């Protein structure tokens with residue numbers, strides 16, 4: 129249902145087409161005497177398996193998010209049945225290594241950059257271990273230039289560049305902040321090299337910063353904004369509402385090419401633990417949203433539905449709020465207990481995870497646990513109804529007109545219409 133609604137469909141398509149930055153980075157760390165090929169697929173098909181087999185690989189590295197991890201396991205099983213060595217990594221595998229070890233010859237836990245050459249060396253010697261775990265977080269100053277050339281010749285709607293990894297906060301529902309280790313930033317000159325490489329592929333590329341919370345540390349971020357602005361490219365990122373109280377960044381944001389920021393407003397009824405300085409009243413957060421948009425940058429306000437305390441009445445209040453809110457776009461998802469999060473541990477401990485919902489239900493659009501104040505079907509149906517109302521043609525057109533008004537003033541976007 130979500131994918132059929134205007135507004136959601138275009139965002140979903142853009143996400144699906146994002147380059148797999150982790151694999152492109154491992155490609156760059158692979159010694160030059162290895163050949164590297166990249167395969168991307170939304171499903172495991174006979175054609176995909178055959179394409180991989182046709183490459184005669186000595187090692188296959190597979191990464192997948194939680195909602196598609198069962199597909200990844202199926203692919204592992206099929207490739208291993210053909211005699212190939214399969215290594216699994218990524219966020220889900222880092223959170224669930226024992227489960228992943230049932231399907232891969234080896235699993236990589238944590239930052240893959242630290243151990244990747246060990247994996248290849250051991251594979252060459254026929255001594256692949258079951259687990260590889262980084263003993264220290266990867267220093268982003270040592271990040272290689274991702275192998276963007278592996279993406280082929282077709283240009284992408286968006287290209288990913290990582291300027292920081294992790295987040296200093298620890299919101300209960302968020303896995304990225306805990307699984308990725310301490311918050312780290314990448315030196316501006318490395319970011320500039322990546323932007324130059326992308327521009328060589330597509331001079332008009334749009335960049336999605338693969339960060340969890342770009343401006344989390346506050347301050348001016350002059351070097352980052354300098355290098356992004358000098359690229360002349362448009363970019364999008366995720367941050368928290370406090371950007372709206374950071375005049376040093378706001379005054380430069382649009383001129384540096386920033387077009388949109390995704391900001392977690394989270395919930396009208398529940399404050400998750402671990403939010404740190406991000407915790408604030410809705411009124412203060414919405415003032416932050418207005419300040420960002422006054423600076424010419426569209427805010428996608430993210431709301432999580434189904435937190436403890438959610439009821440029909442609170443969902444009705446959110447509906448009324450969203451029919452008149454200032455955000456140029458909104459994202460509505462169901463709270464989802466991803467592996468490795470405090471939320472999952474809490475719900476598991478209290479026996480609230482639904483036994484009949486496997487990882488494939490962790491889509492952000494499916495109820496996966498027993499809500500505390502509603503039935504499972506009740507919450508699902510209220511959420512679906514909310515999506516239908518908020519993303520109907522009227523809501524879509526209202527938010528589009530907010531974006532148009534913003535972007536008519538935007539230095540990089542004056543000719544764009546949506």
Ligand code: SF4
Pocket residue numbers: 294295296297298299302303304305340341368392403406
């Ligand atoms: S602020 Fe955002 S990135 Fe940081 S822990 Fe919270 S949800 Fe995760």
